[in-house]
Amino acid sequence: MNGMHCLKVERIKEKCKENKGFTLIEITVTLVILGIVLAVAGNVFFFGTRMYTQTEAKNAAKSIGDSAFKYCKRAFTYATEMDIVYSGGTAPTGLSNNIRINEAGHLMKNNSNVLGSSETDYYNGYSLSYSVKKQNNTILELTIKVSKNNEELYTKTETVKNVNLSSGNHVIETSGSVSDNPTVYYNTASQYDNANDNPLAMYNLMVNLWNSVNASPSTYPSDYQTYTGVASGVSNEYFRRYIAQKYYNPDGLDLTFNMTDDIINYWPVAPSFTTTVINATNAKANGFDSYIKNTDKKLKMQVYLNSSSGLAIVYLSKSGTDTAAQMIYNPDDGYWYFNKTTSYDFSAKTWDAVKSEITGSSWVKVAN
Secondary structure (H helix, E strand, O other): OHHHHHHHHHHHHHHHHHOOOOOHHHHHHHHHHHHHHHHHHHHHHHHHHHHHHHHHHHHHHHHHHHHHHHHHHHHHHHOOEEEEEOEOOOOOOOOOEEEEEOOOOOEEEOOEEOOOOOHHHHHOOEEEEEEEEEOOOOEEEEEEEEEEOOEEEEEEEEEEEOOOOHHHOOOEEEEOEOOOOOEEEEEOOOOEOOHHHOHHHHHHHHHHHHHHHOOOOOOOOOOHHHHHOOOOOOOHHHHHHHHHHHHHOOOOOOOOOOOOOHHHHOOOEOOOEOHHHHHHHHHHOOOHHHHHOOOOOOOEEEEEEEOOOOEEEEEEEOOOOOOEEOEEEEOOOOEEEEEOOOOEEOOOOOHHHHHHHHOOOOEEEOOO
16 A cells, blocks of 8 residues: 555656746746847837938928028029128128028028028028038039038038129129138029019928928917918918918908908019010010910919928919919929910929929920
């Protein structure tokens, strides 16, 4: 009997040995491996998030830099007189406009912000710096830099040739010791007569408003509701209402106007092109003269937004509801383009598609 009992005990002991748990070494190895996996996963997440943030910051910096570059390039290309005043230089007399970067790193013309409806909303912590260096009597080198938290995020440099100085027997003047962020004084001219006709300024108003509202976090101008009647909302109607009311309505705020009928009254009239430009364009597209000088119902310069893609188009139309035009502005080269025969519907297009069309054979670049 005792023998049987001992045999059972030995069998129980054997079973216990077969079902033993993890050893300390096994647990330690497992924890080390788990730690390595978690460390790798954490690094992947951290660097992925950091890369996304950096990409977003660089894209925002590029948008600001490109807008500033286009504005400066256009002013310097069509100026009739120009004086670059560096540190220690003397401001000239007789030049009615000036461009500079203020202490906050914002682009200013005649002490007014030229990019976006609100400096704080638009720049959102980014700052500009620039250099303007004379190459010869009519050519300069323009460099725009964008930084945030003392980190340079975007730089663009290009040679800019002035097209009006030599015809007026003027040259690019300089004063002071060459340095960054000079003040550039100039008298203006363009392929059209009136400074209010500037389509690039209108284009920038729409693009900058779109960029601000679609940023992360979304930022609306503090007076958005004042001019639109709503606290927020992205649409062609709201954005056009805001821009037309704030920048082009000489009679002040009016929230009762009808967007489909009355908004046409608030847009500026079509650019008053010089006789030289009209004649030169007419030679390539007969009928441009009668189109631009139509006295039946004046053409108005307007801006449209595709609220899905952010596409902004500056165009001429007699109606406040048209999304088709015979004349469209190209912000990439600073020229208007005229269709020889018909209007072009741009409402559902991308900018690449529009640009491809207007630079094609059916269109004529309005001569300078």
